[in-house]
Amino acid sequence: MKAIERVLDKLYALVMFICKIALIADILITSYAVAGRYVGKYIPLFKDPAWSEEVVLTLMTYMAFLAAALAVRKGTHIRMTSLDEFLPKKLCQVLDIFADVLILAFSIIMIYEGFNTATTVGSRVKYATLPALSKFWMYAGVPIAGIVICIFILEALAKDVKKLSAKEEK
Amino acid sequence: SVSAADVTLVLAEENAEDSLSGKVANYFKEQVNELTDGAVDIDIQCSKVLGSETEILDGMLAQAGTVDIERITTSRLTNYSCPKTASLGLPYLFESRDHFWAVAESELKDEIFDEISTLGVTGLSFYEEGFRSFFFKDAVTDVADIAGKKIRVADDPIMRGIVEGLGGSPTVISSGELYTSLQSGVVDGAEQPLSPYELNAFYEVAPNVILDEHTLGNAVYIISDLAKSKLTDEQFAAVQEAAQKAQEFNKEQSAQTDEDCMKSLADKGAVFTEVEDKTPYKEAVADVITENTKGIEDFYQAVVDLAK
Amino acid sequence: MSSNGIAILILIVGFLLLVALRVQIAFAVAIASCLCLTYLKLPYTTVVTQMVKGVYSFSLMAVPFFITMGSIMGAGGISNKLVALAESLVGWMHGGLAMVNIVTSYFFGGISGSAAADTASVGKLMIPMMVEAGYDADFSTAVTITSSVEGLLVPPSHNMVIYCTAAGGVSVGALFMAGYLPGALLAVSLMIFSYIISMKRNYPKGKAFSIKNFFKQLKISIWALLAILIVVVGVVCGVFTATESAAIAVLYSLLVSMAVYRELNWKSLWAVFGECIDTLAMVLILCGTSSIFGYCLTYLHVPDLAASAITSVTTNKILLTLLINLILLVLGCIMDMAPIVLIATPILLPLATSIGISPIQFGIMMILNCGIGLLTPPVGTVLFIGSAVSGVKIEKIVKATLPFYLAMIITLLLLSFVPAVSLFLPRLVGYAV
Ligand code: NA
Numbered sequence: 001m002k003a004i005e006r007v008l009d010k011l012y013a014l015v016m017f018i019c020k021i022a023l024i025a026d027i028l029i030t031s032y033a034v035a036g037r038y039v040g041k042y043i044p045l046f047k048d049p050a051w052s053e054e055v056v057l058t059l060m061t062y063m064a065f066l067a068a069a070l071a072v073r074k075g076t077h078i079r080m081t082s083l084d085e086f087l088p089k090k091l092c093q094v095l096d097i098f099a100d101v102l103i104l105a106f107s108i109i110m111i112y113e114g115f116n117t118a119t120t121v122g123s124r125v126k127y128a129t130l131p132a133l134s135k136f137w138m139y140a141g142v143p144i145a146g147i148v149i150c151i152f153i154l155e156a157l158a159k160d161v162k163k164l165s166a167k168e169e170k
Numbered sequence: 171s172v173s174a175a176d177v178t179l180v181l182a183e184e185n186a187e188d189s190l191s192g193k194v195a196n197y198f199k200e201q202v203n204e205l206t207d208g209a210v211d212i213d214i215q216c217s218k219v220l221g222s223e224t225e226i227l228d229g230m231l232a233q234a235g236t237v238d239i240e241r242i243t244t245s246r247l248t249n250y251s252c253p254k255t256a257s258l259g260l261p262y263l264f265e266s267r268d269h270f271w272a273v274a275e276s277e278l279k280d281e282i283f284d285e286i287s288t289l290g291v292t293g294l295s296f297y298e299e300g301f302r303s304f305f306f307k308d309a310v311t312d313v314a315d316i317a318g319k320k321i322r323v324a325d326d327p328i329m330r331g332i333v334e335g336l337g338g339s340p341t342v343i344s345s346g347e348l349y350t351s352l353q354s355g356v357v358d359g360a361e362q363p364l365s366p367y368e369l370n371a372f373y374e375v376a377p378n379v380i381l382d383e384h385t386l387g388n389a390v391y392i393i394s395d396l397a398k399s400k401l402t403d404e405q406f407a408a409v410q411e412a413a414q415k416a417q418e419f420n421k422e423q424s425a426q427t428d429e430d431c432m433k434s435l436a437d438k439g440a441v442f443t444e445v446e447d448k449t450p451y452k453e454a455v456a457d458v459i460t461e462n463t464k465g466i467e468d469f470y471q472a473v474v475d476l477a478k
Numbered sequence: 479m480s481s482n483g484i485a486i487l488i489l490i491v492g493f494l495l496l497v498a499l500r501v502q503i504a505f506a507v508a509i510a511s512c513l514c515l516t517y518l519k520l521p522y523t524t525v526v527t528q529m530v531k532g533v534y535s536f537s538l539m540a541v542p543f544f545i546t547m548g549s550i551m552g553a554g555g556i557s558n559k560l561v562a563l564a565e566s567l568v569g570w571m572h573g574g575l576a577m578v579n580i581v582t583s584y585f586f587g588g589i590s591g592s593a594a595a596d597t598a599s600v601g602k603l604m605i606p607m608m609v610e611a612g613y614d615a616d617f618s619t620a621v622t623i624t625s626s627v628e629g630l631l632v633p634p635s636h637n638m639v640i641y642c643t644a645a646g647g648v649s650v651g652a653l654f655m656a657g658y659l660p661g662a663l664l665a666v667s668l669m670i671f672s673y674i675i676s677m678k679r680n681y682p683k684g685k686a687f688s689i690k691n692f693f694k695q696l697k698i699s700i701w702a703l704l705a706i707l708i709v710v711v712g713v714v715c716g717v718f719t720a721t722e723s724a725a726i727a728v729l730y731s732l733l734v735s736m737a738v739y740r741e742l743n744w745k746s747l748w749a750v751f752g753e754c755i756d757t758l759a760m761v762l763i764l765c766g767t768s769s770i771f772g773y774c775l776t777y778l779h780v781p782d783l784a785a786s787a788i789t790s791v792t793t794n795k796i797l798l799t800l801l802i803n804l805i806l807l808v809l810g811c812i813m814d815m816a817p818i819v820l821i822a823t824p825i826l827l828p829l830a831t832s833i834g835i836s837p838i839q840f841g842i843m844m845i846l847n848c849g850i851g852l853l854t855p856p857v858g859t860v861l862f863i864g865s866a867v868s869g870v871k872i873e874k875i876v877k878a879t880l881p882f883y884l885a886m887i888i889t890l891l892l893l894s895f896v897p898a899v900s901l902f903l904p905r906l907v908g909y910a911v
């Protein structure tokens with residue numbers, strides 16, 4: 001269990017690294033595009049790149065979905081907990097497991113359907129400003145993040161089940 | 171939608187219901203109802219609420235099944251490996267509306283629909299909404315005035331090419347930010363057909379229209395193969411016939427809409443500049459045309475030859 | 479019941495049930511949408527395309543940028559200096575910082591034109607400030623999110639442009655003019671309520687006003703103020719768009735924090751980006767998955783059905799006006815702004831004009847209604863961003879926002895029944911409205 005946790009810590013750090021890089025790249029590319037609009041006339045190297053918007057938005061989709069996976073592990077996704085004080089603690093734990101299972105199911109939809117969509121669209125469509133790149137990459141963030149969410153939610157599920165059964169023994 | 175029909179097909183439309191294309195869609199719906207005795211109904215979803223043209227096409231390619239029919243602007247098919255269809259959006263290709271309709275009614279139509287069918291969709295009919303022209307914040311009366319202007323283009327490599335060819339600098343601004351960008355001066359100009367130019371009130375912030383008529387806004391109606399499989403052969407034939415009738419309706423309406431638009435825009439303060447000689451414009455974009463007709467030279471020449 | 483009716487029921491009831499059962503909202507919307515698609519025998523491809531569409535938006539990009547700007551300003555000592563400046567100016571009165579928050583949003587939110595971007599920027603900056611000065615976090619968040627709605631009314635506002643298109647060529651210029659007064663009215667009513675609450679909760683007052691102290695703080699914070707000035711002047715003068723201004727503001731605050739104030743080094747900067755990702759993790763996915771939900775609602779014609787439902791109920795003017803507002807408010811609770819404006823406008827506008835409400839006045843009503851919807855559960859983008867940047871749970875924020883909802887409803891009723899609030903300014907400058 002400890003070994004698995006260490007591997008998952010590494011995965012978390014890697015995904016966090018990717019998200020940070022995507023955010024920083026977005027800031028830099030957007031600023032570059034603004035600068036290019038003004039100095040591009042004088043410095044040919046600094047031309048407002050046509051691809052800026054498409055690249056920035058694609059990076060944002062990766063950041064959005066991968067960051068969601070991080071929040072799954074940290075348990076920080078927004079939820080309504082106003083009824084908690086009226087519910088028995090055990091019921092809350094059961095409901096946590098219920099939520100875990102639903103997220104697991106959704107992550108599988110993300111992986112399966114995401115991969116399908118990315119390949120069927122990607123095989124026929126190219127980015128408007130980067131014809132070398134297929135739109136596979138526009139949709140690929142969904143299945144990739146789906147895999148990470150799946151892994152992290154399995155971990156959460158294992159922990160929640162353990163918590164529930166530990167209480168039962170007492 | 172709530173209807174007693176056997177099959178309901180969803181038609182997605184980018185423009186509002188009272189635009190030209192919205193009217194054509196409604197006419198198409200009526201025809202389908204009539205020809206199938208109400209067995210097939212069309213559920214029209216206007217104003218981009220189900221997504222942009224390309225978003226919807228992506229969904230059709232991925233067999234999402236939510237949208238069955240849409241109108242896709244030909245120039246947007248550049249990235250979908252449909253060079254012949256996309257070439258109908260090239261600058262200064264069509265001399266007049268009649269020229270376009272001559273192409274749409276010739277055997278070249280089959281070549282275009284064959285190309286589209288490789289995407290897993292079937293072409294139903296053609297659509298045309300008048301010429302697109304540039305409009306600017308400041309007075310622009312000559313091609314030389316365009317040089318140095320920041321002009322908004324959608325992320326479309328051909329439009330970029332036109333703007334660069336004319337000496338302007340193409341700027342990518344999303345359509346939602348265009349009005350405010352024109353107002354504040356992030357961009358100096360943009361280009362649209364007259365009807366959306368009026369509908370989006372762009373004349374308030376950029377009243378100077380130069381009628382260079384660089385491209386004729388045109389599109390094809392397509393139906394997904396998934397939707398086709400929901401219809402019997404007779405029903406599909408009826409849908410095709412209805413689309414042809416809608417095409418005729420569009421042809422009649424388009425010229426009138428443009429005329430009305432010009433009048434009401436002039437009342438609202440828009441200033442139009444006619445372009446007598448398009449040669450400097452055509453020269454400026456010669457490279458764009460050569461580049462985008464590679465491999466389909468014969469087809470393109472055939473389109474050009476139908477001018478008279 | 480028609481099959482569409484059942485699908486709508488599955489979608490909405492399913493979602494509410496899942497939220498009540500403590501399922502994370504981001505996944506509850508997605509799963510309810512999947513159930514609805516299953517019932518309609520439609521493939522799940524829509525889930526993928528809509529999730530991507532929900533975040534593949536350049537205007538949304540302003541949110542991550544402004545959150546990053548706020549984080550850097552916080553870590554780099556810019557925020558502190560702005561607090562000290564604001565304190566020196568308004569610290570002498572109860573709820574001074576709340577007033578600053580409200581007034582800032584009138585201008586700053588006006589510039590960005592997006593309540594989400596305003597909450598991201600002003601919230602990330604001011605909520606920690608207010609908490610440090612002794613305000614409760616829930617109150618500070620409530621003030622931040624409600625005042626961000628001013629940004630929708632004060633031009634330039636992209637949503638107004640969307641409305642004008644949907645209404646069939648209404649003058650954007652006139653609608654822009656019409657927004658200033660209602661925006662100010664909203665600000666004033668929010669200020670009155672904040673003042674009362676600040677008195678009640680006895681929020682601390684700072685030192686008495688001293689011109690000397692004010693100038694001292696002004697001198698210290700001049701570089702920090704310049705960040706805000708760059709955004710405002712840049713957008714107003716058309717150097718860049720609102721979204722772009724956010725990216726430039728990040729770079730500028732980075733420069734000032736690292737080179738001028740020297741309170742930030744490369745290592746802590748890297749950590750700041752991690753903090754941003756943590757915040758964004760909660761927000762962006764919600765934009766993605768609630769887009770699937772919104773798509774299903776649109777696909778099933780829910781806004782049309784709701785709007786059409788009232789067209790034949792009554793002919794009483796006052797009742798109809800109230801009903802129109804009610805429908806928009808209810809739609810606002812479950813849907814995002816743009817689709818409501820696009821779908822409900824063509825249906826409700828003719829009804830509104832038939833009882834003497836002009837398209838311009840109706841546009842302002844529409845925007846404010848949808849703006850309130852952004853702050854209400856279960857689907858409220860601005861509420862979620864507020865929760866993410868402040869770390870306060872949404873139910874606590876909602877509770878603290880209750881008096882402000884009242885302030886907004888009062889403003890809404892004024893707009894609805896007193897046409898001059900919206901029409902005075904556009905008429906003054908010569909629009910025939
Ligand atoms: Na605020």
Ligand code: NA
Nearest residue numbers: 811851854857
């Ligand atoms: Na809401």
